[in-house]
Amino acid sequence: MYAVGIRIHVNYEADVDWSKTYIICPNHTSFLDISVLTFLCKTPFSFMGKDELLQNPVTRIFFETIDIPVKRDSKMSSFKAYKKALELLFDRKSLVIFPEGKIDDHYPPILHPFKPGAFRLATEHNIAILPVVIQDAWKIFWDDGRKFGSQPGVIHVHVLAPVETSAVGKENVMQLEREVYNKMKDTWDLYNKS
Numbered sequence: 001m002y003a004v005g006i007r008i009h010v011n012y013e014a015d016v017d018w019s020k021t022y023i024i025c026p027n028h029t030s031f032l033d034i035s036v037l038t039f040l041c042k043t044p045f046s047f048m049g050k051d052e053l054l055q056n057p058v059t060r061i062f063f064e065t066i067d068i069p070v071k072r073d074s075k076m077s078s079f080k081a082y083k084k085a086l087e088l089l090f091d092r093k094s095l096v097i098f099p100e101g102k103i104d105d106h107y108p109p110i111l112h113p114f115k116p117g118a119f120r121l122a123t124e125h126n127i128a129i130l131p132v133v134i135q136d137a138w139k140i141f142w143d144d145g146r147k148f149g150s151q152p153g154v155i156h157v158h159v160l161a162p163v164e165t166s167a168v169g170k171e172n173v174m175q176l177e178r179e180v181y182n183k184m185k186d187t188w189d190l191y192n193k194s
Contacts, residue, residue, distance in 0.1 A: 005152025006032070006140060008039050014161035018042035021092050022130040022162065023122045027184060028098040029109040030137035036155055037096055040132070045094040048085060050102065051077070072101075082121070089125060097121075099177075109138050111181070111188045119177045122165045131160040131180050133187040158187050 024045065026033060034047065051069040054060050068084045071077035085095055099114035122129050135156040160183055168176050 007154045008036060008157060009154055010040060010157045010159060012159045016130065016159060016162060020162075021089060021127055022094045023089075023118050023127050024094055024096045024130045024132060025099045025114075025118050025180060025184075026096065026132035026134055027111055027188065028100050028103050029134065030103065030141050032137040032141050032155065033098070033103075033134055036134055036137060036157060037132070040157060040159070041094065041096075043094050044092075045096055046088050047096045048081060049098070068095075085121060086125070089121075089127060094130075095121075099180075104138075107138075108192075111185050114177050114181050116173055116177055119165075119173050119180070120170075123168045123170055123173050123176060126166040128165060129163040129176070129180055131163065131184050133158040133160065133184050133191075135188070135191045156191065158191070160184065160187065 018041075021043075024037065024041065026037060037045075037047075046067050048068040048070060051071045054069055068081045068088075069077075070081040088095055097118040099118050100112045101115050104110060104112060119129070121127070135158065136153060137155045139151075140153045140155065141150040163176070163180055163183075165176065
């Protein structure tokens, strides 16, 4: 990304042991987020994302081979995605799940409520959550480039401390989701002051 004028600065709240398996939960404000996570992750990982990414010739290459497409309105697709996610986690691959579910339609973006899937998967299998807040990617390339264009710049990434789930019961998934959301929102708000 450096060749096109985009730099990435990463700040870690705590040490991350990249030899462990994580469910990585970043916010989602730009098409650049996927590239940022590829730069960030120092461990084998796959993305779980909407099946519409199969329609784009560039993203289709990756999604057909290493990632997990999900058709949101299909229970069968969700079940297959869950099974594939378990296979990858048992193979010690980390999994990236955008808990907001999609890129924000609001400009400038805000952090939207999370969907519970990533947190349910993490608690059921004692996988730590790795919250990631991506700042400024939306300022560089928010939409498909037609409305707001693109520009060079610096993307700031805040990797928050891993959140262990081994002591979290299934009945506390919503509490875990809120805890992670609040940590990410505090970081998002701190660096997005007007």
